[in-house]
Amino acid sequence: MDELNPSSGDSLSKMSLCGDGEEGDTGPHQTHRPESPMSSCVSMKSDRSMERPPAFSGDSTPCDQSVWTTGTHTAPSGHQNLITNDPTINRSRDTNPDVVLQRVLETHKSSMKRKVEHICEGIINPENQTLLKSIYTELYITEGQSEGVNKEHEVQQIEAAVRIRRQDTPINCNDIFKPSPGQEKHIRIVMTKGVAGIGKTVSVHKFILDWAEGAANQDVDFIFLLPFRGMNLVKDEGYSLHRLLLVFHPELQGLKDTQKYEGCKMIFIFDGLDESRIQLNFHIQEQKLCDVTQTSSVGVVITNLIQGNLLPSALIWITSRPAAANQIPAERISQVTEVRGFNDPQKEEFFRKKIRDETQANKIISHMKTSRSLYIMCHIPVFCWISATVLQEVLPHDDSKEIPRTLTEMFTHFLIIQTNMKNQKYDERSEMDRQKLLQSNKEDLLKLAKLAFNQLEKGNLLFYEEDLRECGIDVTAASVYSGMCTEIFKEESVFQQKKIYCFVHLTIQEFLAAFWVIYCYVSNNMEELETFLTRQKKVSLDDLLKAAIDKSLQSENGHLDLYLRFLLGISLESNQELLQGLLPQTESSSESLQRTSQYIKEKLINQNKPHNVVLTKLSGKKNISTERAMNLLLCLLEMKDSSLHEEIDVLVKSGKNLSPAHCSVLAYMILVSEDVLDEFDLKKYKTDDIGRERLMIAVRNCRTARLGGCNLTASSCKTVAAALQSPDSHLTDLDLSYNEILDSGVKHICVGLEFSCCKLENLRLQRCSLSAVSCSALSSALRSNSHLRLLDLSINNLQDSGVELLSTALRDQHCTLETLQLQCCSLSAGCCSALSSALRSNSSRLRLLDLSNNNLQNSGVELLSTALEDPHCKLETLQLWRCKLSAGCCSALSSALRSNSSCLRILDLSINNLQDSGVKLLSTALEDPHCKLETLLLRRCSLSAGCCSALSSALRSNSSRLRLLDLSYNNLQDSGVELLSTALEDPHCKLKDLLLYDCSFSALSCSALSSALRSNSSRLRLLDLSYNNLQDSGVKLLSTALEDPHCKLENLLLRRCSLSAVSCSALSSALRSNSSHLRLLDLSDNNLQDSGVELLSTALEDPHCKLEKLRTDRGEFVRRR
Structure with a gap:
């Protein structure tokens, strides 16, 4: 406890x-x-x-x-x-x-x-x-x-x-x-x-x-x-x-x-x-x-x-x-x-300690978690105790109608249970009928309710003898009241005969005060409410409730929020039925509650509409604060009214523009929702910048927040930071890319990251106009007990000084970062020394490092290569595309890959001038038994057929672990592809994906590829031959392979390969073959004509066809099974 x-x-x-x-x-x-x-x-x-x-x-x-x-x-x-x-x-x-x-x-x-x-x-x-x-x-x-x-x-x-x-x-x-x-x-x-x-x-x-x-x-x-x-x-x-x-x-x-x-x-x-x-x-x-x-x-x-x-x-x-x-x-x-x-684990721990029966404890915990508003209130330990007390009594009866799902229902049951305890304690009677039980204690409970209301109005929670006498309570029998409401009302001897009285918790006093108002209304005893209403006679229930709503909205500190929720909750007939025995009769309230609900909805929508500033000031009216608006939504939950949610949901699905007022209400609804959103995509909602700002507070109740490209500013980050700091926030993935949040915005985010309750794991800040200043704040956050696993700072002017600051964090034992993306950050070889040192640190947990599109040159990569050889380096993915590299860096990389300590699995060297000589050096590493590389990306590296012999040899090596090879945008020609095809037929070759997009070869290559695919040894699952002049003759050769039972190909990409309807005939036949494993076929940007597409469509209907997606210029066809 x-x-x-x-x-x-x-x-x-x-x-x-x-x-x-x-x-x-x-x-x-x-x-x-x-x-x-x-x-x-x-x-x-x-x-x-x-x-x-x-x-x-x-x-x-x-x-x-x-x-x-x-x-x-x-x-x-x-x-x-x-x-x-x-x-x-x-x-x-x-x-x-x-x-x-x-x-x-x-x-x-x-x-x-x-x-x-x-x-x-x-x-x-x-x-x-x-x-x-x-x-x-x-x-x-x-x-x-x-x-x-x-x-x-x-x-x-x-x-x-x-x-x-x-x-x-x-x-x-x-x-x-x-x-x-x-x-x-x-x-x-x-x-x-x-x-x-x-x-x-x-x-x-x-x-x-x-x-x-x-x-x-x-x-x-x-x-x-x-x-x-x-x-x-x-x-x-x-x-x-x-x-x-x-x-x-x-x-x-x-x-x-x-x-x-x-x-x-x-x-x-x-x-x-x-x-x-x-x-x-x-x-x-x-x-x-x-x-x-x-x-x-x-x-x-x-x-x-x-x-x-x-x-x-x-x-x-x-x-x-x-x-x-x-x-x-x-x-x-x-x-x-x-x-x-x-916090959440402590809530659960309390329930398990309070409730010894494990099955019942699990049931109670599950129930509490289904009600977000109730579960949040369990942050207060006494509410945990009240909830456990009630649910222990209610759940065993297995009557779903009786299980409390709102705050009012919880406290109503608590009152009944504690009243019953009085009878067990003093009268030693068996459990009584609820109505008779309350009736037998009616006089005492009503006096307590009157006391609660009178003293709440005066702002008192400590009462003295004169306060009790004012409500007709006999001070000489106060201990009986204390016993009757064991956990509700307390008497304490302080000095000799001087005594103090109180309710155990303000929420209990607020509940009883709200009950007193309803009791007085139902009993036509409006004189008791003269301080509450401007007129006492001929007041409808909705007039009473509207007056309470208006009074609560006048509060700057929300001191009437819970009282209002209880008041509206007790107005429900279902709750009045639970209190039969105390109320003279139940009030038929459906129409009054509908009018009250409409009144609340109007308050929520109208308060957010643009107003004339001058007129607003003259009238003295103020907009409802976020907290008061949220409480009005919680009031609707107490009333079990979901109409506003349904109206907003219809509006969102219609695709119509949302006004700022609607955005505010939608955000509040998300916050008080019982379900946590898996993804909150701000761009999905059609509204203006003001509306988007108002929607921002909803990030607290979602797991993933997509806020990219929404014209957010540094000020918006305060809202996000507040969500990160909230103990009940579920946010684990945050994308703020393509917003001008500046360094000041990142500083706000970092304040949230340093909180122990922050659960954020992925943070994306691409193109946010950041400098090295942001790196200082981020470095500090990463060194705290942050849970951050992924950080994307691409397309920001961080420069070497910024990366050096981040590197200090990578060396810290508290840093949990595993993925760091720094594409296009104005970096040079100067930052690589700090990064290399960080990677060699025993504390570094980095698994993926993306330095692409930076001017690292060979000297920078050589520094990084020394880190790859260190036994403490855990890096598995290194992305270095467009880093102004040449064959000179490949010697250092090859040495690192051959090291027993290297953990590298993925290496991207695309768009660098490596030439054949560089690839030959890398190929020697692929043959080494210590090399763990599984993916090698060499797109647009100025390669020719000259490198294919070395690559083919490496692929045939028993030591090679390569699974994916991308040689796209290189001038390999037919001779190069033929060399690679021989490797595919070798039983030692483990390659599954081969990408040869735009490699200047023709139908001649298809013969060798077809032979390889038909080989029992081939493991190829994906083959991309797009943007090569294969023509129909080449596709016919490939189609024969697809029909072979040894062919395991599942994805074939043939975009812009100069094909016609003739190719479709061969492919259609292959697809209908029982042996074909093809799942995806891309024939976009080819002149297939209607006849060709129809041939393929008929193949899709064949029971032997396993194709799931077909892409043509007519669109994508997805097969329904």
């Missing part, structure tokens, strides 16, 4: 499932910290929640509740994580420690261990307690934070489409005060941020537990845990620091000499800053405190401690949800860290 409640063994009377902020029994009280609802820390300062102005919560949950998944993490015994050279920290210790102090230290450590060593699921009782270290999984804590994280509803943050995140620097929990490698700064104050339920408090508890058990940070004497929730209740009283510590840590009573604090190393942990209602004033020095016995307000004591006036050597750790973290001035913080939630 990521974070369930740690709880002490001696405080088991109340239920609890709450993570961050749950401190167990902290001395004389028990606190279980829920998260604050506030997106602004100012509104959290009010003394009485009921007195605050109406404002819904901007955050996600009262309880930073997560669920730990596996394993145990312990540091080596005695491991010193906080060692520092700072003289204020490592002060000299008393060599003869006071016996009393020693006793206090030992008692304190034992007390802290008891508080944090257990974690509980569900109802707190001894049976549900688990040792924290037995299930703890090291949370992903990172240095820095996500940008933009402070402004969104916290669940919406998880689903956000576009966000730039800084590079992750993982930090072990026990190393929170340890400087990063290369840093020398002293870290005194750490701020750890994280959304609700993500695991902040459990990280704190594990830190304390490892210290208390002697596993880490043994140079620390005291660790003081001070939850803001508890301190809120004493904020108006006068306290010294020592007296405040006694409240939370009564074991310090024995420490009479407070001067002893000065000689001890200590850590203060302030948990839950977002819940603080204490005034922390760092701008005005209210009172300077320098002694732990000086009395002031709690806020002044805390600010003096943070400022270093009190105990300047003390270390301080503050945890907070992002929205409230700015209460502490940035200059006071030494280091900011962020706690992330579950």
Whole structure:
């Protein structure tokens, strides 16, 4: 689990499932910290929640509740994580420690261990307690934070489409005060941020537990845990620091000499800053405190401690949800860290640990993966727990109608299950009918729902006795409510008789608040909604829902997003039926929901239409943000309305132009789709540049993104980079070729590549107007833990300096690149030295290197050849076409190929002036048993028949492994082809593909080729004789070979060979032969006439004909089987 409640063994009377902020029994009280609802820390300062102005919560949950998944993490015994050279920290210790102090230290450590060593699921009782270290999984804590994280509803943050995140620097929990490698700064104050339920408090508890058990940070004497929730209740009283510590840590009573604090190393942990209602004033020095016995307000004591006036050597750790973290001035913080939630493997790991039955676990995991919106929300560990709880109960019944597929259905079932647990716990009755069950608890649930709505409007997630009384809840029986809704509502004794109440998670409060609105509507109790509606009487359901939609769209931070989804979801009759027993009757809502759906669709389409800027400003209207628009689509999913998807799909298939508005909606639809797109091809959508920009955000939910030639700019790359950084992104293949993204665009992409969650494997950036500057950023990205396997930078002005930068990356052990394409990059022999060095590196994994169309010359290839002979070189494909080479380079290449170390399988030397002498040198290598070459491309290399003798000899060698030989565009003539044909008949020849396109031979060659094809030894599968003057007589000879049972030819290409219908007659006969294996026949650019094509067509109908594709000037014929 990521974070369930740690709880002490001696405080088991109340239920609890709450993570961050749950401190167990902290001395004389028990606190279980829920998260604050506030997106602004100012509104959290009010003394009485009921007195605050109406404002819904901007955050996600009262309880930073997560669920730990596996394993145990312990540091080596005695491991010193906080060692520092700072003289204020490592002060000299008393060599003869006071016996009393020693006793206090030992008692304190034992007390802290008891508080944090257990974690509980569900109802707190001894049976549900688990040792924290037995299930703890090291949370992903990172240095820095996500940008933009402070402004969104916290669940919406998880689903956000576009966000730039800084590079992750993982930090072990026990190393929170340890400087990063290369840093020398002293870290005194750490701020750890994280959304609700993500695991902040459990990280704190594990830190304390490892210290208390002697596993880490043994140079620390005291660790003081001070939850803001508890301190809120004493904020108006006068306290010294020592007296405040006694409240939370009564074991310090024995420490009479407070001067002893000065000689001890200590850590203060302030948990839950977002819940603080204490005034922390760092701008005005209210009172300077320098002694732990000086009395002031709690806020002044805390600010003096943070400022270093009190105990300047003390270390301080503050945890907070992002929205409230700015209460502490940035200059006071030494280091900011962020706690992330579950990634996909951790989600699955949690379900398997929570659900012991492997078959059931597999079933639940499969179901969750079919719902993208639900699976994404499992990033929050508490939602994983809710989902597991529900599906464990629902799936065994095998009723597909009952299986939750939406957020509303999941929470509705959760409410029913927890209500049923109350009956089992208190009444000891067997499972009741759902309707009767809810009816029996109706009064209590409705009071909770009213409380949820009232306090959500006020922005509160922590409630006090007066709040409960306002909703008719008897505070003396609050524990019964806690028991009835075991995982829904919590009561905590904080100081003696002072109590705090909360819902376990904000999402539960939002669900109940939405239910209260529907209940009031169905019951005609509109007075309860007077703050929600401008008019209370004669309001239709769609009017109510439209008002809620409008109100949610006014929010800049999305604090009503989930509430709106629940509201629309509960409006469905199917969900109301699940809640029968609570609602007086179900509301026939189909027409109202249709009108509401239409209203949402109009909002989505109209908000993206071009507006008059002046009129828009005068009216005060704003376009809906990407996040709000996505939430409206998720609302449609909650309503099970797919009409918008169908309308857009019809529009796309029609081939009509898409407006920018349609593009926005289409992009949102792709993002929230349950299915991941295999390929997103931006060119497929007919729209303008603005429309394409809006479609860009969809790349996050596809595996392959084809964005080439779409007029994209450097700005577009920010969107792509955000997708690469997203933990739930599926993007593995990205093509941005032929866009002017410039070096600045590549820098954005590289930011994404460096993230550990980036899954990109293939990146194509052909002709993107890049320079060596891009290579610096790419080199850095490749040296990080990038997954990149293929990088194509062809047709960019990288020059030698750029390739030298890339070469440094190839030598790095973290670089996983296997394919590097650098065609036409203005390179010279100067870059080959760096590349050769990289290829010889033991770390290099490069398998394919394309340096074609660069001025490497012989000297450059000679440098590369030395690398090919190195045992560390793993290169299998080397492409060097049009590199201004001559026969001079062939000697070095031949030597490399003969080396036992060479791994080269494919060599392309086309369009170089090698001449016959160069090929003769290469032929000697082909005969060597160490040569592993299987493909040799020698197109347009100024060759004649003179080289064919050497090649023929090589092909006949037992050592030759050559499978493909391309000699196209060379003047081989008939004599050369005849020499090659003799090799094809040799049993040692392994050649399967022979390409002789435009080699100046005639029908005379066909006799030798025909003989070779009929040979039992021939293995030829592909023969390309295009652009040679074969005429009908030559094709007749070839046709006889096709009919021979020994002929294995499958592909025959005869483009522009001066053929007529006469050839078709012979070929038709061959195709109808039972012996022919031909699958593809290309006769394009020949004068076959209608009669010839008809002859071939009839052959296609013959049952013996195996031909699958026939190409003529009339087009391509594909045979249907």
